[in-house]
Amino acid sequence: MTAISSTITRPLARRWRHVIAIGALGAAVALYLALVGIVPTFEARAMISSVLALGETFVLGTMMVIGYLAARYFDGQPAMSVLAGAIAGLMTGSALTLLMLIGPAIDLRSIFLNASDSLYGVLTLGRGLDFLWIPMVGGVVVGALGGGLRILPRPIQKSIAAGLLSLVALGLFSNLLRKPLLASPFASIGRLLFASEGLTLFGAAVTLSGALGAGIGGAIGARFGSRRWGMLTGVALGMIGSLVIGLLAADLAPSALARPEFAALGGVLGGVIGVGMGGLLGGAIARRVSSLRLDRQFDALPSPARSAIRATPLIPLLFLVLVLPFAFGQNFAQVIVLVAIYILMGLGLNITLGLAGLLDLGFVAFFAVGAYTVSLLTSTSPFGIADFSWWIAVPFAVGVAFMFGAFLGLPILGIRGDYLAIATLGFGEIIRILSVSDLLRPWLGGPQGITNVPKPFDVPPGDPLSGPSQIYYIALICAGVIAFIAFRLRDSRIGRAWVAIREDEDVAEALGINLIQTKLLAYALGAAFAGLGGAVFAALIGATFPTSINLLVSINVAALIIVGGMGSVPGVIVGAVVLIGLPELFREFQEYRYLFYGAALMVLMRFRPEGLLPSRSVQRELHVEENVEPAGAPVGSSVAQIEAEREGDVERDSPYSEPPAKETP
């Protein structure tokens, strides 16, 4: 809407200025990526085997996004869109060419270590400095493609973007995905899709076919009244179609797939067939489905049946979660345990910060209390005092953390806002200093910590449960239980009181809410959850070290709540996966991952300040906007309807109901 009107109102010169600015931005980004060393470092890492390396992906991706953004100023003018994209792409590419012109001449290496021949090699696709024009031409072509993307109808744009993104995601995680696939009955498919590093060309074609199928199927489905069914069948048939072709080819002419042109051809052919079939069939299914009026039938079901149906997608997910450590290996399990521990802490802080609005930057203190309590009670080292099993020690850890939370909450009850953050910062430091101090060294072991914490299950080595995987299941169960408790609390009288305190402490008090009790409960429960996290952590590493207790933990927990969405339980889970899980999975990118981590945080906070999965009130606003979209899906009742029904509020359709007659004087 706004884009169209801006095209009309903005003078031509100004629009070109914008395009130039975007091009300059692209140039800056490309130079940055090159000089920081991302491009040459990841040249060796294949995204699509023997076709596209990760380093190139960065450059090409930049060009494409820049081209797309530049075309924004010429919506509805196809030729101009392509031209704008090409020009912005050209600027991006020219910057790289310029770099190669200047770099060798003035010995740029003394400033930028990465401005080396290997970088120039990558930028000219290995052809050397005689081929300076390559980035420019590449920029024009890719930028024009990016601009051209903007001409396509919106759903197709989306599906292509989704396809390209899944290409990147699959390429990045190829190692992780390949291993379990090869071990499964679908090994042949695994070999077809994944090379030893990155996707095969054929795998890339399948991915794109799937995405395109989704777009076309969705578009056709929408005409028949159900975009969702069209998309589903489109994805499925697009991928299945090309997979079938691929499998056939692998059977009939195994050598053909080794040659890239045949592989690509096979994938594309399969894709075309799949997309065509997906579109048509998706449309047909959509028509059939919409004629069934499933939403009516769904609404007519009794409420337990409805929630059962809603929960069905969770079953395969649950299965996946259960087999995860066996499929992806112990290292992956360890990452997930870490995520689960952060989920525990996140859910804890979500009560103090997300619901009650009490910013606590010393949250790691309670984590430490939990970890040390378990270690003290279970350790077989001289520091152990009780020889409890982990299971008996956990309630103590949670209880002690609970008391610490209430105890530490007392002195800061009257402090608000920013001041509270600073005051709580002190706790974390006090606990950390105490844990390394000589004062408590006879009990807590000082810098060496407490070691020899036994595992919860005593299994012989070699047993599948011997490694981190047993902690994995324990952590998952703990996270599940705590998430359940957090859900219940949020929707209770106490939860409302917390939110009320966050919104306006004085008014909450004037409504009869006891601030002292309510705040202390928030501190104490938050601390108890973190204490459980600490207990799991102690079991995971079999020890507690003071080095595990640092400010960064507190900040990470606060950040994951904000990224996930303040006050939202699913948000905490998503936040932990994104902020804690992803960096662990990207270990191969060394320190560069923090570069992207930081950039991603900035982008997220700029464009989605409410977080990834915001709490209900914010979500409701978003849904109001979605419902305005004309292509509302008729299958499944809208969120508004569901909520109205849940609340039993049938009159909500009339926005301005008549006041009772008595009211008019």
Place this chain on the structure above:
Amino acid sequence: MALLEAAAATKRFGGLVAVNALDFSMDAGQIVSVIGPNGAGKTTFFNCIAGFYRIDEGTITFDGQPINGLPPDKIAHLGISRTYQNIRLFANMTTMENVLVGLHHHMHASWIAAVLRTPATVREERAADEEARRLLRFVGLRGKGDFQAGKLAYGDQRRLEVARALANKPRLLLLDEPTAGMNPAETADMTALIRRLRDDLGLSILLIEHEMRVVMGISERITVLDYGEKIAEGTPVEIRSNARVIEAYLGRGSAAEAAVERAAVEAAAAELDGNAAAAAAQSADLPPAQAGPGALPDVDADDADDADDADDADDADAADDTKTVA
């Protein structure tokens, strides 16, 4: 026996005496208004009753029980609820949730019961839900339970504040300028609602109001404050003709000014007598910034963490400023 009684209640902010030796009394079932120029100490008096401020001298008793010094939540438990001059809803919660927070201390589920969702908790939540819905209907917000409170229309926000205060099941309701910023139609609606609160629910209502039509229309008694002191008390008819009240509102200006202003007052009075329709355009909302001359000590508005608390002090400041300019 009087429901609410203040005896020589005094509240000082540094050198400023915001409420000075105020004697006040109201009976159950009455609608009583507190009026006065800006900075007269009306909201401060409310804050003292509600427990936001602790009075420096004197006593305030509610239903025979002294309440000065009690924290706001205890006072709320005794049965005093309030609304705010600048609307203070829980803006990011829904309309329903706002009212449910009001019901908080009439519910008893502990956090453990909430986690276990015991049958008692479920019953309680269901009853609270019903009660909240009933209250929303009562104030005319039927069907808006899912709306985000901060996004309601202005008049609806005022109504929601009333509903939330009612959820507390009060015996005494303190309304701080309930019609501020409303158009004539909304004002009429709100006036009717206030009357229903008393007639249908049997509440006693203490009201701060600038809109003279509202004040004169529904109050049984009026107390006039100026510079923290009570300068008049009586029925609307008595107050309207009280010389000190007119002076407080219009200032001890020059004779010429006074003549002009007297005309204005008479126009206002005429309007109050019932031909409201004719005079609807020229609202009787007397120019509030024209506080009379007289040394006002500088206000130390250091209560920065609470905008509302500092409101009165701010107003006093503003009055001071106007005076200097003039």
